[in-house]
Amino acid sequence: xxxxxxxxxxxxxxxxxxxxxxxxxxxxxxxxxxxxxxxxxxxxxxxxxxxxxxxxxxxxxxxxxxxxxxxxxxxxxxxxxxxxxxxxxxxxxxxxxxxxxxxxxxxxxxxxxxxxxxxxxxxxxxxxxxxxxxxxxxxxxxxxxxxxxxxxxxxxxxxxxxxxxxxxxxxxxxxxxxxxxxxxxxxxxxxxxxxxxxxxxxxxxxxxxxxxxxxxxxxxxxxxxxxxxxxxxxxxxxxxxxxxxxxxxxxxxxxxxxxxxxxxxxxxxxxxxxxxxxxxxxxxxxxxxxxxxxxxxxxxxxxxxxxxxxxxxxxxxxxxxxx
Amino acid sequence: xxxxxxxxxxxxxxxxxxxxxxxxxxxxxxxxxxxxxxxxxxxxxxxxxxxxxxxxxxxxxxxxxxxxxxxxxxxxxxxxxxxxxxxxxxxxxxxxxxxxxxxxxxxxxxxxxxxxxxxxxxxxxxxxxxxxxxxxxxxxxxxxxxxxxxxxxxxxxxxxxxxxxxxxxxxxxxxxxxxxxxxxxxxxxxxxxxxxxxxxxxxxxxxxxxxx
Numbered sequence: 109x110x111x112x113x114x115x116x117x118x119x120x121x122x123x124x125x126x127x128x129x130x131x132x133x134x135x136x137x138x139x140x141x142x143x144x145x146x147x148x149x150x151x152x153x154x155x156x157x158x159x160x161x162x163x164x165x166x167x168x169x170x171x172x173x174x175x176x177x178x179x180x181x182x183x184x185x186x187x188x189x190x191x192x193x194x195x196x197x198x199x200x201x202x203x204x205x206x207x208x209x210x211x212x213x214x215x216x217x218x219x220x221x222x223x224x225x226x227x228x229x230x231x232x233x234x235x236x237x238x239x240x241x242x243x244x245x246x247x248x249x250x251x252x253x254x255x256x257x258x259x260x261x262x263x264x265x266x267x268x269x270x271x272x273x274x275x276x277x278x279x280x281x282x283x284x285x286x287x288x289x290x291x292x293x294x295x296x297x298x299x300x301x302x303x304x305x306x307x308x309x310x311x312x313x314x315x316x317x318x319x320x321x322x323x324x325x326x327x328x329x330x331x332x333x334x335x336x337x338x339x340x341x342x343x344x345x346x347x348x349x350x351x352x353x354x355x356x357x358x359x360x361x362x363x364x365x366x367x368x369x370x371x372x373x374x375x376x377x378x379x380x381x382x383x384x385x386x387x388x389x390x391x392x393x394x395x396x397x398x399x400x401x402x403x404x405x406x407x408x409x410x411x412x413x414x415x416x417x418x419x420x421x422x423x424x425x426x427x428x429x430x431x
Numbered sequence: 432x433x434x435x436x437x438x439x440x441x442x443x444x445x446x447x448x449x450x451x452x453x454x455x456x457x458x459x460x461x462x463x464x465x466x467x468x469x470x471x472x473x474x475x476x477x478x479x480x481x482x483x484x485x486x487x488x489x490x491x492x493x494x495x496x497x498x499x500x501x502x503x504x505x506x507x508x509x510x511x512x513x514x515x516x517x518x519x520x521x522x523x524x525x526x527x528x529x530x531x532x533x534x535x536x537x538x539x540x541x542x543x544x545x546x547x548x549x550x551x552x553x554x555x556x557x558x559x560x561x562x563x564x565x566x567x568x569x570x571x572x573x574x575x576x577x578x579x580x581x582x583x584x585x586x587x588x589x590x591x592x593x594x595x596x597x598x599x600x601x602x603x604x605x606x607x608x609x610x611x612x613x614x615x616x617x618x619x620x621x622x623x624x625x626x627x628x629x630x631x632x633x634x635x636x637x638x639x640x641x642x643x
Contacts, residue, residue: 253623286622287515287614314626358623380624383494384512 116213123416127215130412131198133246134217141239143196143219148179150200161202161211172202176218177395177407184222185399191222195407215416218389218409225402229391230339232406233373234346240375240387240408241350247415248427251354252379252386256344257363259370259390260336265307265329269300283308283364303328311362320359336372343373366390375408381422386414434477434625434632435469437491437499439484442592443522443613447500447640450521454639456632477632488513488616497621497629500640504590504611508553513616516633519640522613526554528606529597530586531579536606539586540564548578549588558588558608576600613640 119127135145152171156162160171173179176197184191198217205212219239221232237256244252262283266276275294282290291308295301306328313323324330324337344359351357363374365388372391379386389408396403419426436456438444451457457473470479480496484505491499492511500519504526528547530539539545545566549555552568559566569584578584580600590611591597591604615636622629 255623285513285515287518289518290515378620378623380620381494382620383492383618384620 138196138219143194145196148183159203174201174203181395185401191403195220215412216409220407223404237347238350245352254357255360255376257360257374258336258340259367261361262364280364382418435480435496437480437482437487437496440481450639455635492618494618494621499616503614514622515614517615517637519613524590524592524611525607526609527591527604529602529604532603546584548575548584555588
């Protein structure tokens with residue numbers, strides 16, 4: 109399946125069988141960990157995001173499901189008084205990820221861990237990390253990098269310094285590109301520019317051993333971020349022993365993708381030869397309160413379409429998977 | 432398998448290739464004189480792809496090339512999600528609004544139907560949005576200077592280095608929208624997977640290309 113966007117793929121025999129088998133393996137793994145499947149409708153209604161593939165059903169504007177997390181959150185917030193704690197899902201989403209003329213259909217498997225407002229999220233984060241680490245091995249994928257970040261490490265200093273959304277957006281885009289010069293340009297003229305730039309440079313230190321934490325400890329915002337840094341250290345210590353020998357953990361606080369959504373630790377899975385991340389997730393405690401529920405949540409999604417691409421282009425990366 | 436570095440053809444490439452002479456990444460002169468676009472370097476196992484600037488980000492994002500050098504103007508127009516490892520501080524240009532000599536920004540603002548020709552629609556649209564203006568964008572791939580003098584557009588948004596080409600066509604720069612320069616880019620996946628092995632090459636590229 110090496111074709112790229114625009115892309116509504118027809119899976120012919122082998123990839124279709126692989127998709128079915130992989131979904132089965134992953135959903136069994138999640139079920140064994142206590143996660144129960146929900147299958148939200150493929151059709152979503154208002155409010156819709158710009159990336160949705162929209163169409164009229166008679167007089168009603170509807171959209172194809174573009175995001176499982178949001179679809180599940182709307183479903184759970186409207187149907188349950190108490191949060192179910194462990195949810196899994198599998199299926200397709202339809203999005204326009206770059207340009208509006210490039211809609212894509214993607215297959216995903218994922219899970220969500222939902223908690224009450226007083227429950228500690230740290231254990232849930234480690235539980236999810238444990239599951240994410242297990243998934244590539246379950247599919248026979250050999251080799252990979254697990255990237256551990258924390259969205260609050262940038263978000264909280266920017267909030268503390270009162271950055272307006274436009275400037276904050278430019279800082280995030282600069283950091284996402286790992287471009288200190290872009291961050292400096294974005295901060296130019298702001299009273300806290302020197303402090304925030306020093307912090308950005310600490311976030312950008314190459315992730316070699318403990319150097320990253322030492323740099324962050326010297327950041328002007330180290331005091332403000334004490335809890336987040338402790339959480340990141342705990343997560344690193346908890347995940348490291350779980351890693352199979354060919355999966356490497358990198359702490360990367362400059363990973364700020366999705367900072368508008370995530371509120372805590374984030375995880376991404378990369379593999380050699382893959383053009384984009386194969387899985388991603390993290391803590392997003394802001395979503396359910398926006399929907400009127402005081403619940404905390406974290407989750408991740410494995411991008412099966414990208415794994416199918418990778419199996420096609422780099423079969424050498426996949427060993428034999430038990431039936 | 433060779434490690435591939437994507438370098439731009441054209442003006443930026445002409446400026447860049449001499450800077451690599453005498454370094455570990457010097458391009459093979461014989462291959463350069465031929466028409467091939469995959470050029471060996473002085474380091475075994477490291478080759479250069481010569482690409483059109485607008486295509487270069489796609490080769491890097493796809494992981495074909497591990498790194499690339501591209502103007503920030505084209506990088507900002509590209510939809511590819513790339514890391515920008517360094518501002519190489521050469522190939523500097525201004526991205527400017529240009530029109531027939533004597534035209535003012537105010538005169539353009541007052542036009543009921545403003546037409547702007549450009550190779551940089553994203554940057555132009557961003558400036559228009561910031562100014563609260565609307566305009567018809569006329570996308571062009573080259574020779575934008577002809578557009579205002581032949582009536583295809585009222586003005587252009589284009590790169591200006593010395594202003595010599597503008598002057599030769601009776602145009603002038605009436606507003607600078609931003610500045611651009613060459614950037615060293617990498618894909619997220621390649622940088623994560625190859626960072627340690629690639630760091631010496633990145634260092635060589637930055638040192639060579641940043642030289643005065």
